[in-house]
Amino acid sequence: MVEFTDRESVERWLEERPQRVAIALAYRAALRVAPEHLQFRDELDELSFSENARLSVLRAILISQVAAISRRKSEYLAKAARNAAHNAYVVKATVAAYSSATTATSDVAQASELSTYFIDFAEGPLELEAYISDATFLAGQDVTMAESRVASLLNKPVYLNEQKKNDRVLLQSLYNLAIPPRSQWSFWAGWFDNAWNGTSYYPSTLLEKIASIPNEHWEGSDAPEKIAAKxxxxxxxxxxxxxxxxxxxxxxxxxxxxxxxxxxxxxxxxxxxxxxxxxxxxxxxxxxxxxxxxxxxxxxxxxxxxxxxxxxxxxxxxxxxxxxxxxxxxxxxxxxxxxxxxxxxxxxxxxxxxxxxxxxxxxxxxxxxxxxxxxxxxxxxxxxxx
Known part of the structure; x- marks a missing residue:
């Protein structure tokens, strides 16, 4: 059994696996910490995270999910990932940016490095333990074993187990605050909840169509409304x-x-x-x-x-x-x-x-x-x- 002791050991292991493995780990890591990063506050304790920034985070993570689900390479999806990563960087949504950047690159070594950045970003033992747990779940005797278990990993909740229920409830409450109960966010609320719990309410082909919406629709002050309509x-x-x-x-x-x-x-x-x-x-x-x-x-x-x-x-x-x-x-x-x-x-x-x-x-x-x-x-x- 592979043992991961530090970031470098995970990175070396990922470099010998298909890129889809690194993408899956990055996607789940970003999903796990997204609620906290959607709650940026200013000095007056007011939410300073704009709706466009929120949309950039959700889009970046969605693209990573689609790339992790799909076994085929799509240049169109890679282009969408590059755009999503750029937009997330602009709004300082670092976790989402790295998630999409892992998808966008065509270099396995770079994808492995980007994916393991989440170990550095882990803000508590729960997040670090969960990332290592995911990597351990995918570890096998040969290179192909890890990729074959990606689908099973994506159907697992992002939290660790019932003993971590309090941590999960805390993050869930943050998520509920992060995605407003307004019509333009109704899809995202349902999608996030399903992704969070490892359920597959939406078919992958439908998610891929949403992830592939052209970049111009994701930009502008009315982007949330435009994307909701699409x-x-x-x-x-x-x-x-x-x-x-x-x-x-x-x-x-x-x-x-x-x-x-x-x-x-x-x-x-x-x-x-x-x-x-x-x-x-x-x-x-x-x-x-x-x-x-x-x-x-x-x-x-x-x-x-x-x-x-x-x-x-x-x-x-x-x-x-x-x-x-x-x-x-x-x-x-x-x-x-x-x-x-x-x-x-x-x-x-x-x-x-x-x-x-x-x-x-x-x-x-x-x-x-x-x-x-x-x-x-x-x-x-x-x-x-x-």
Missing amino acids: IEAILGAHRLAEAINALEEQLITLAKQPIYLGNSDNHDGQHPLDDTVPIQREQLALLREKIATLKEELRKFDAPDETPDPRLIDLVAHQIWDIAKKIGFYCGQKIDIGLDAAVKTAAAAGATMGVATLTVGPTTTIETVQNVAKAAAQFAKALAGG
Whole structure:
């Protein structure tokens, strides 16, 4: 087992490992001490840390997290890390600057040196012990073992154990003060909390999109508001894509399952309630057409030289909502017909009404259709600036 006795021993060990290992250690170290560094105060005991400075800290740490999660090298992300490191240096957010600088460099030796600077910055035994604990967790018999354990490390809370609960609560209270409960900080509050506790609420692809927002949006007096709007659009696109995927899965299932009358556990000898009403087929065909339109707008959102049309997306959202209502009305008619026939069948057989049931596939789809409409409307609102 590797033993780390000082900063130099950690640095030598890191130089023989992939850069991702150094980045992971720097990310967690910066995350651990960020609450304290977000609480700079002036002589009047007033918070002197501007909102732009706070944003610079959070951005720098986010970029380090994305780089630690991802196994692929991205020049665009490295450029974003360089910008984030510069901005953090400007506002004297040293820990965040070193975190991003570890990501930005292409030199493993330099990354190792930058990562171990956190040992010097440790302001108490808790922070130093936690850094060494992380490094020890990654230590293995060969070079590849450390990188293979990075994912497991990122899913661990940044605090050490239950015995350190008081220290963790103290830092948590500082974090709560550091990120104001205002709308432009809502994403950051949730993200920080998840990162702090080693949970993965947001997928890595979504975090990478946020980390890759161009540098000009992170600068200026209105940077927090601009970034909040960009993040809301990214989240909106993600929610819409998820809603569409869920609907398409249900439509595939629905196409394979006719509507049956009788015992829901056994369709043998039963007759499907054939889809003889044209509105059902027409509305489902129209729904697929509208979904195709939304998917094209989502493609434009991810394209560097194209822009989705929020007015078109909002229009399609309303159209899909109308389709959901028409499908619901149609399914209601089917259920009425089916239940009436089921009651007669049960009576003729001398059975109780509870024996005869109706399984209607489309009714389970209506809510999913509505979810797409809601997600599309929210995405359109975010694109239009709220």
